[in-house]
Amino acid sequence: MSLTRADVEKVSLLARLALTPDELDALTVQLGEIIRYVQQLGELDTRDVQPLSHAMDLTNVFADDTLLPSLDREQALANAPKRDAECYRVPAMLGDESSR
Amino acid sequence: MNGTPYTTVIGLEVHVQLKTRTKLFCRCSTAFGAAPNTQTCPVCIGLPGSLPVMNRQAYVLALKTALALHCDIPACTKWDRKNYFYPDLPKGYQISQFDLPMSRDGYLDIGDPQGRFPDRRVRILRAHLEEDAGKSMHDEVAGRADSRIDLNRAGTPLLEIVTHPDLRSPEETKAYLTELKLLLSYIDVSDCNMQEGSLRVDANVNLHLPSPSGTIATPIVEIKNMNSFRAVERALAFEAARQYQVWQETGRKLGDVPKQTRGWDDQAQVTRAQRHKEESSDYRYFPDPDLVPVRVTPAEIDAARAALGELPAALRDRLVTTYALDRYDADVLVNQGRPLVDYFEQVAAQCQDPKRASNWIQQDVLRTLNERGIGIAEFAVAPPVLAELLRMVGSGTLDTMRGRQVLQQMVDTGSDLATAIAALGITEMSDEALVTLCRELLAANPKIVADVKNGKQQALGALIGQARKRNPNADPTRVRKVCAELIEEM
Numbered sequence: 001m002s003l004t005r006a007d008v009e010k011v012s013l014l015a016r017l018a019l020t021p022d023e024l025d026a027l028t029v030q031l032g033e034i035i036r037y038v039q040q041l042g043e044l045d046t047r048d049v050q051p052l053s054h055a056m057d058l059t060n061v062f063a064d065d066t067l068l069p070s071l072d073r074e075q076a077l078a079n080a081p082k083r084d085a086e087c088y089r090v091p092a093m094l095g096d097e098s099s100r
Numbered sequence: 101m102n103g104t105p106y107t108t109v110i111g112l113e114v115h116v117q118l119k120t121r122t123k124l125f126c127r128c129s130t131a132f133g134a135a136p137n138t139q140t141c142p143v144c145i146g147l148p149g150s151l152p153v154m155n156r157q158a159y160v161l162a163l164k165t166a167l168a169l170h171c172d173i174p175a176c177t178k179w180d181r182k183n184y185f186y187p188d189l190p191k192g193y194q195i196s197q198f199d200l201p202m203s204r205d206g207y208l209d210i211g212d213p214q215g216r217f218p219d220r221r222v223r224i225l226r227a228h229l230e231e232d233a234g235k236s237m238h239d240e241v242a243g244r245a246d247s248r249i250d251l252n253r254a255g256t257p258l259l260e261i262v263t264h265p266d267l268r269s270p271e272e273t274k275a276y277l278t279e280l281k282l283l284l285s286y287i288d289v290s291d292c293n294m295q296e297g298s299l300r301v302d303a304n305v306n307l308h309l310p311s312p313s314g315t316i317a318t319p320i321v322e323i324k325n326m327n328s329f330r331a332v333e334r335a336l337a338f339e340a341a342r343q344y345q346v347w348q349e350t351g352r353k354l355g356d357v358p359k360q361t362r363g364w365d366d367q368a369q370v371t372r373a374q375r376h377k378e379e380s381s382d383y384r385y386f387p388d389p390d391l392v393p394v395r396v397t398p399a400e401i402d403a404a405r406a407a408l409g410e411l412p413a414a415l416r417d418r419l420v421t422t423y424a425l426d427r428y429d430a431d432v433l434v435n436q437g438r439p440l441v442d443y444f445e446q447v448a449a450q451c452q453d454p455k456r457a458s459n460w461i462q463q464d465v466l467r468t469l470n471e472r473g474i475g476i477a478e479f480a481v482a483p484p485v486l487a488e489l490l491r492m493v494g495s496g497t498l499d500t501m502r503g504r505q506v507l508q509q510m511v512d513t514g515s516d517l518a519t520a521i522a523a524l525g526i527t528e529m530s531d532e533a534l535v536t537l538c539r540e541l542l543a544a545n546p547k548i549v550a551d552v553k554n555g556k557q558q559a560l561g562a563l564i565g566q567a568r569k570r571n572p573n574a575d576p577t578r579v580r581k582v583c584a585e586l587i588e589e590m
Contacts, residue, residue, distance in 0.1 A: 014382055016185055052281070053178045053387055055201070059395040065120050065157035068127035073137045076145060086136040087248035090187040092238065 002034040102316035106307040107310050108340040109317075111265035114280060115258045116290045117232070117298035118161040123255035124231045125152030125195060130257075134297045136250035140488050144231075158229065158257040159288040159394060160404070162202055162247035165259055166227050167405045168287050171206030175398075176406035177393040182383045187249050196260075198385040201228035202394070209284070209413055210275045213428040217272050223264040232256040235265075253297070259289075265304065266513055270336040277301060277329050278435075282412050286438055293329055301332050306354060307343050317354040318343050323371055325363040330567030333363040339371050415441060423454035432462050440476045443483055453494050460490060464504060467509055481510050499570075499575045502526055529573050537574060538582045541566055542590075552587050560584060 001046070005028045012019045012027075019027065070076075082089040123130055127145035143148035150223035166173060180198040206224035234251040261278045261280070267273045281299065292299040307318040323339055326332045338407070346352065362371040380517070411420070412434050419430040419441070433444050444461050448454035465486075469479060481489075486507070493503040502524070509520040529537070542549050543562050560580050567574040 010382070011384075014183070014384065016295075024181075053176070054392050055389065056392060061153060061392050062156035062159070063127065063153040065122050065155050066127060067121055067129055068141075070128045070139050070141050071145075073135075076137050076140045079147075082246075084248065087237070087250055087276040088137070088187070088562045089248055090236075092245040092247050 001030060003035055104340075104344070106309045106340070106344055108269055108336065109265045109308055110269075110336060111304045111307055112261075112263045112267070112273065112276065113302045113304075114261045114277070115232075115300040116165070116261065116284060116292070116300075118158050118165075118257045118259055119288070119290055120155055120157045120161065121153060124155050124158050124229065124257035125255055126150075127260055128255065132293075132298075134246075134252055134526070136252060139252040140254065144190070145251050150493060152388075154394070155257060159202070162227070162229050162257075162259050163396070163401070163404050164287050164408065165261075165284065165289050166203030166206065167401070168283055168408055168411055169203075169206035169208055169224050169227060169261065171203035171227055172395060173203050173401050174200060176200065176393050176395050177202040178393040179388040180385045181388050182230075182385055184383055187232065187235045187247060188251070188254070190234070190251060190254060194231060194233065195388055195391070196230035196385075197228035200393075201226045203227045208279060210272065210279050212271075212275060215274070217269060220266065220268075220272060222276050225262045227259055227261045227262050228545050230258050230260055232258050247326050250539045255558060262501065270333040270340075273303065273336055274329050274333045277332065279412070280439075282435060286410075286412055287408060294429075297393045301329075303336060305336055305343070307340060309347070316489065318347050319352060319354050319357050320359050321371075322359065322361045323364055324361060324374070325365075329362055329365065331366050331433075332333065335371055336370060338369065340417035342371065343371060363581065378551075419444075423448055423458070425454060425458050425506060429458045429462065431457065432466075435482060436466070436476075443476050443479075446483035447487045447490065450484055451490040451494065453490060456490050460486065464507055479511075480509065480514050485510065488517055496577070497528065498526070499577065501576070502573075524572075526573055529571065529575070533571075534574065534582055535579055535586075537565075537571060538579060539584055540570070541579075542586055549587055549590065550569070552584070553590075557584070 008028045008031060009019075012024070045086055064085055077083045077088065080088045105186055117130070119132055122128060123144055126141050128141050128144055129139045151329070163173065177197060178200045181193040182196045182198070183193045185192055204224075204226040206227070207221050208220050208224065209219065211219040232253050232255065234249055234254040235249045237250070239246050239248050252290055263276070267276060284292050284299075286292045290298055294300070303321060303323045304320050306320045309316045309318070321339060321343065323335050326335050361374045363374045364371050414429045415438075416427070416434045419425050419433060420427055425433075433441055434459075440461070443465075444457060447461065448457040451457055465476075465479065465481075469476065489498070489503060489506060492498040493500055498506065498521075505524055506517070506520045506526070509515065509524055510517065513520070513523070515523065545563065545566075548559045548562055560583055563583055564574075564576045564579050567579045568576070
């Protein structure tokens, strides 16, 4: 699998990165090299290797359903670029306010 | 289908908020209605360096639900990041489950005792855990067109239950939702309060039209923003009609246009196209490195299944077989929830007359509960008392109408059975008193006597009301019998 300029453009849009045409060209080459590097793994015979979904050999790390203190509102909102007395404020979002 | 030239094909995604005290990956409260941004912490507002830890109870409740939906439970499940940008999603991704959901391949059976649609097995594609987003509120106060964000809800545990497109009408869809909600209340995993957002429904709908070259499908539309089961029914009915009209105008088929999302406008009673999310199919899921997989053993699954208790479908069957109720009656009782069924079973066992117990509970008891807006737990008449009353009605000591008055008296005053009967002045009429009363009635109503003699037995009915006016203790059955005998002798 090789990476096209269109792939990079699409991913940059999804990642909200505004790239110049020059940056797109450069990143297409650089990301392509990274993918080719990782693709070397494909040369290994992994038929007898168990699939892995996590790097640590741990499962079932749970916490009890016990309430702990939350941040107070002033702390929570401290880093907000824009806020009012109760809420974060962001540029208007219209239309889709339902669950995803 | 219902006289329309098409079949409506519907699949549902239901998000259910699980009844935990704390969030899915942090220990902030999930309580509804708190002041904005007072139930958040570094984990659920996505501050750098914070780490999520899975809520055990959320997994337990999800497992319970999945088993009640007859799902297969894979031995291993894991967490994935669903990446998208939205102001109510502080981390820039939602922790969800992609390729290894905690359950898959279940079903929920629905039916209608009144036969408005056929019994149907609705297949469940999967049920997976995920965290909720925050809440956004549009605010145009003082000309500022901002949105306000409250992150209290961010991180609340949701179980997303996805069906195959097996539903065929708005009525079936409502039945599925009603049955799902009932099931969730029986196993006590969610409040299912649509107003508070603890149960949310999105529907995928399109039409199948017969044609000489096979079935034609119209483009699939996802409907959102439906805030009640009634809204779901109406939105689907509207959307089916709309799609048929668009099909007639454009001839567009499935695949001709991208999948559209439409929002239900409950005020206007229409669906409206929503702005398309950008390139939205590409969520770039990848395993969340901050969370380890969950493994569950067959023994743990068996134990959870054994602890489920009796589910509504099995309970209906048992009421039909144990108490010889018909399916409609079993349905009414079971749909009221387990506490009412428990009440019924106690009354039925103690009065030895399940059919009568079922009738009285469905009519008199439920009416009182509805009128007063109370549950069976608050109902003033305990099962042994109602059972005793029904025994008296069954044996003829009290007629049905008097029985109803006694029940009402107990409900109104909270008194016991004997007190209620005494307060209403109820005593059994002696045979002599009853015969005297009947003779008086016949003497006063020669026309009725003549009618009965001419074979119009139903004319006797008019005498019963008169009898009760003269003496409320007059038992209608005995009045009818005695009057008939007296006329015979005349």
